[in-house]
Amino acid sequence: MNQTSPYRTYRPAPFTPEERGQVEILFGGLHWRAERLIKAVFENLGHRARILPTATREDLLAGRELADVGQCCPTSFTTGNLANFLRAEASRIGAEETARRYVYVTAGSCGACRFGQYHQSYELALRNVGLEAFRLFLVAQDRMDQGALAGGGLKVDMPLTLGILWAILCADALQSLEYQVRPYEVVPGETDRVVAACVDHLEQAFRNRPQRDGKWGSLAWHLGTGYFVEALREVYRRFEAIEVDRLRVRPVVKITGEFYLQTVEGEPNHNMHRWLEAEGAEVYPAAIAVWLDYWMRFYVQGFEDEVGVDRTARAKIAAVRALQRVFGWTYDRLRAALGGIPHALPDQYELRRLAAPYYHHRLSGGEGDMLVGKALWAHLNRRAHMICELSPYACMPNTMSIGAMAGVLGKHPDLLYAPLEIKGDAEVHALSRCQMILTEAKKRAQREYEEALERTGLTTERARALLEAHPEMRRATYRVPHAGAAGTAANLVLHLAARGRA
Amino acid sequence: MFGRKPSAAPGPRPRLRIGIPRTLNIWSTHQFWIGLFEALGIEARSIVFSSDTSEEQGREFGRGRGTVDCCYPVKCMSGHYGELIFGQKRRIDVLFSPMIYSLPSMLHGHVADSLACPRVMAAPENIRAGFTREKDVFAEQGIRYLAPLVSLGDPRLVAKQLHPALAEMLPGLPMKEVQRAVDAGYQALSAFNDRLRGRSREILAWCAREGRPCILVLARPYHMDPGIGHEIETDLQAHGYPILWSQYLPTDGDLMDWLFGEQVRAGEIRSPFDIADVWPTSYSANTNEILWGAKFAARTPWITCVIRLTSYECGMDQPTYTPVQQTVERSGTLYFSFQDLDSTKPAGSVKIRVETIAYYLERMSADIIGRKQARMPPGCPLLG
Ligand code: SF4
Numbered sequence: 001m002n003q004t005s006p007y008r009t010y011r012p013a014p015f016t017p018e019e020r021g022q023v024e025i026l027f028g029g030l031h032w033r034a035e036r037l038i039k040a041v042f043e044n045l046g047h048r049a050r051i052l053p054t055a056t057r058e059d060l061l062a063g064r065e066l067a068d069v070g071q072c073c074p075t076s077f078t079t080g081n082l083a084n085f086l087r088a089e090a091s092r093i094g095a096e097e098t099a100r101r102y103v104y105v106t107a108g109s110c111g112a113c114r115f116g117q118y119h120q121s122y123e124l125a126l127r128n129v130g131l132e133a134f135r136l137f138l139v140a141q142d143r144m145d146q147g148a149l150a151g152g153g154l155k156v157d158m159p160l161t162l163g164i165l166w167a168i169l170c171a172d173a174l175q176s177l178e179y180q181v182r183p184y185e186v187v188p189g190e191t192d193r194v195v196a197a198c199v200d201h202l203e204q205a206f207r208n209r210p211q212r213d214g215k216w217g218s219l220a221w222h223l224g225t226g227y228f229v230e231a232l233r234e235v236y237r238r239f240e241a242i243e244v245d246r247l248r249v250r251p252v253v254k255i256t257g258e259f260y261l262q263t264v265e266g267e268p269n270h271n272m273h274r275w276l277e278a279e280g281a282e283v284y285p286a287a288i289a290v291w292l293d294y295w296m297r298f299y300v301q302g303f304e305d306e307v308g309v310d311r312t313a314r315a316k317i318a319a320v321r322a323l324q325r326v327f328g329w330t331y332d333r334l335r336a337a338l339g340g341i342p343h344a345l346p347d348q349y350e351l352r353r354l355a356a357p358y359y360h361h362r363l364s365g366g367e368g369d370m371l372v373g374k375a376l377w378a379h380l381n382r383r384a385h386m387i388c389e390l391s392p393y394a395c396m397p398n399t400m401s402i403g404a405m406a407g408v409l410g411k412h413p414d415l416l417y418a419p420l421e422i423k424g425d426a427e428v429h430a431l432s433r434c435q436m437i438l439t440e441a442k443k444r445a446q447r448e449y450e451e452a453l454e455r456t457g458l459t460t461e462r463a464r465a466l467l468e469a470h471p472e473m474r475r476a477t478y479r480v481p482h483a484g485a486a487g488t489a490a491n492l493v494l495h496l497a498a499r500g501r502a
Numbered sequence: 503m504f505g506r507k508p509s510a511a512p513g514p515r516p517r518l519r520i521g522i523p524r525t526l527n528i529w530s531t532h533q534f535w536i537g538l539f540e541a542l543g544i545e546a547r548s549i550v551f552s553s554d555t556s557e558e559q560g561r562e563f564g565r566g567r568g569t570v571d572c573c574y575p576v577k578c579m580s581g582h583y584g585e586l587i588f589g590q591k592r593r594i595d596v597l598f599s600p601m602i603y604s605l606p607s608m609l610h611g612h613v614a615d616s617l618a619c620p621r622v623m624a625a626p627e628n629i630r631a632g633f634t635r636e637k638d639v640f641a642e643q644g645i646r647y648l649a650p651l652v653s654l655g656d657p658r659l660v661a662k663q664l665h666p667a668l669a670e671m672l673p674g675l676p677m678k679e680v681q682r683a684v685d686a687g688y689q690a691l692s693a694f695n696d697r698l699r700g701r702s703r704e705i706l707a708w709c710a711r712e713g714r715p716c717i718l719v720l721a722r723p724y725h726m727d728p729g730i731g732h733e734i735e736t737d738l739q740a741h742g743y744p745i746l747w748s749q750y751l752p753t754d755g756d757l758m759d760w761l762f763g764e765q766v767r768a769g770e771i772r773s774p775f776d777i778a779d780v781w782p783t784s785y786s787a788n789t790n791e792i793l794w795g796a797k798f799a800a801r802t803p804w805i806t807c808v809i810r811l812t813s814y815e816c817g818m819d820q821p822t823y824t825p826v827q828q829t830v831e832r833s834g835t836l837y838f839s840f841q842d843l844d845s846t847k848p849a850g851s852v853k854i855r856v857e858t859i860a861y862y863l864e865r866m867s868a869d870i871i872g873r874k875q876a877r878m879p880p881g882c883p884l885l886g
């Protein structure tokens with residue numbers, strides 16, 4: 001039992017302004033479109049940035065080995081991902097140079113679950129790969145203007161935060177459009193080609209974003225500018241060229257789950273998005289914006305508890321709700337630039353109302369009451385045929401809401417719900433479980449489509465003929481309004497009939 | 503532990519029997535609930551806590567009620583609910599299972615937050631689902647289920663948060679009375695905590711005077727439940743070593759100054775209760791207390807051994823393993839951990855380990871005390 005110097009937690013060495021432009025900022029953990037645009041935001045502000053490769057199963061194993069075996073799987077994926085990247089770099093250029101050349105920036109300083117403790121896993125992993133000198137910084141995801149991180153090399157200020165926010169919103173809108181187009185594209189691979197070009201275009205726009213001085217100047221510019229709308233208009237024009245056949249009957253599968261697992265597209269979630277599409281589904285992806293909106297609601301709820309206790313509480317509620325409205329308005333503006341096709345943000349207060357009988361809105365950690373709320377919202381509003389919930393192994397809040405879902409299913413036995421525990425291994429098990437429920441979802445989509453035909457008196461052939469007569473309706477940019485069905489084909493039939501009557 | 507003293511109650515109340523599951527953070531807040539209900543005129547004997555966790559309880563009352571696989575302290579809660587619903591000689595009227603969002607903590611104000619574990623706060627929602635998914639067992643049994651969310655770490659909010667649930671139970675209950683009851687609850691809780699902290703100080707002072715070692719248990723409050731912590735500390739106590747729990751360590755100013763004053767004056771921490779030097783993201787109350795306990799143990803000469811208890815599939819404890827162990831061991835204090843505790847007590851291996859621990863304590867304690875004492879400033883208030 002040798003006594004040594006007392007244990008002290010990791011403190012990163014400063015990242016100084018002089019290093020800006022030499023040091024590369026590493027980040028990752030979102031879907032690739034958002035990551036590319038965020039990289040452009042960093043570059044716009046004079047930084048060098050690099051997106052970490054999407055995590056793999058090897059990263060998961062490394063994360064378990066280097067930090068804790070029993071930690072939640074997103075922690076393992078992200079820790080292993082960073083550690084493996086740094087290990088590879090260290091063997092290429094040496095540990096010292098690796099620590100000099102890169103810093104890692106991530107969100108994670110909040111709340112009740114492991115998300116607030118990521119630093120510990122990263123720190124352990126760094127120690128275990130002999131890279132204690134490497135600098136990693138946690139950024140609070142709930143504060144717009146946090147000043148400079150240690151050393152002043154990176155300022156988390158309005159231009160950065162707003163840039164990242166707008167990057168996320170644009171990426172979300174694009175992702176939503178993309179997932180509503182690809183399953184119906186007539187020329188296979190065309191959507192992917194167009195999306196790649198669109199991301200290049202948007203990346204360019206973010207890299208060249210005009211700079212505005214000061215906190216308020218920057219905010220006013222972002223809110224007022226037509227710059228991003230114009231960039232998305234160009235995306236819209238490129239999508240216009242894609243021909244689609246929306247009479248293909250596809251079940252709509254809404255992805256929910258823990259933030260990281262529902263957001264990434266790759267091995268951490270068994271490539272679920274692509275797998276579902278390959279199995280014939282239309283995926284309703286989880287927008288990052290929904291989570292940001294939830295965060296604002298979370299603050300509102302905290303202040304609601306203080307009404308009658310703190311005199312400023314009502315004013316604070318009003319302020320955050322106003323912010324939420326501005327946020328929603330901004331997203332709607334960007335959606336409108338894409339023809340209004342990207343899914344709207346669900347009303348956070350409706351999600352709360354729906355979840356209330358099963359899961360208290362103040363319970364925090366992870367997605368809180370949103371897993372229950374979103375499942376019910378999609379089901380009751382006919383926005384999806386099935387919910388695929390990506391639930392991380394050893395996640396604390398997620399296990400709780402899955403448990404509460406038992407109560408939901410008791411009341412709504414017709415809700416098709418596939419909670420998949422994601423461990424990194426056991427892929428076959430997860431996919432076959434999903435497939436079973438997907439089979440039922442396909443039947444429902446087919447039934448719904450047939451009912452739409454029956455109700456309207458149309459046949460598939462007749463519907464096709466109507467589409468032939470209206471070439472604009474065969475374009476990816478034609479918006480099929482939601483006519484009460486969950487499936488795109490059924491909505492299209494209902495829409496065709498309504499148009500015919502008009 | 504869950505004892506209660508009769509108190510003068512306000513006017514008569516309907517003869518309600520209230521069942522409270524003896525689980526999770528009820529273990530550190532039971533005195534608050536007893537104080538609160540008594541102040542509302544509920545007789546002490548009408549407040550029924552389920553029994554300690556046991557395998558039989560789970561088998562008899564909790565089977566088939568689980569809705570998800572998770573850590574053992576949450577999983578076994580179904581048995582507690584079941585026992586309160588089906589296992590009482592006299593039926594309870596209310597099953598009261600608060601969703602404890604945040605906790606009172608001696609570190610409050612010195613750390614980022616004092617939240618409960620996400621599973622602790624949400625467990626009632628989860629467990630309830632197991633009793634309502636097919637049919638509503640509560641309604642069927644004529645039991646009112648009440649699970650208010652409560653931020654015990656923020657006393658300003660508590661009366662407001664509890665009022666709707668309590669008024670459901672006691673119609674017409676005015677807010678003012680709830681506030682009075684909440685105050686009484688806090689008073690009862692702090693009187694109880696102070697008593698136990700006083701006891702811990704006496705033990706430490708005795709150890710200091712006699713030059714004798716003691717053991718500190720670092721665990722969550724519910725590891726005091728014999729079915730969760732498996733009474734490992736009692737086995738050690740049988741070897742003659744006094745046991746302290748981190749939740750009830752003394753916090754008197756003189757002792758704090760002796761233990762942490764130097765670090766505070768050096769500007770390394772802002773106060774004796776600041777743990778930013780070892781655990782910067784200090785959001786979780788029980789985690790924070792474990793880390794603080796580790797620091798306390800590292801500096802206190804007569805704590806020559808730390809026992810760490812953690813439950814199977816605990817998501818909160820995992821990241822603390824290294825900092826806690828390092829904080830303790832680098833001070834030269836013995837450290838032993840019992841991880842992944844679940845329903846069954848691994849009696850054989852516990853026995854062997856307890857004997858090993860006792861052996862090391864016997865052999866090394868005097869030396870550890872001497873070396874740790876040499877590092878501390880003079881004027882130990884425990885010796886005063
Ligand atoms: S929400 Fe779950 S998976 Fe995500 S960080 Fe928290 S505990 Fe881990």
Ligand code: SF4
Nearest residue numbers: 573619621816817818
């Ligand atoms: S702290 Fe650990 S053991 Fe306790 S409820 Fe949370 S996850 Fe379970």
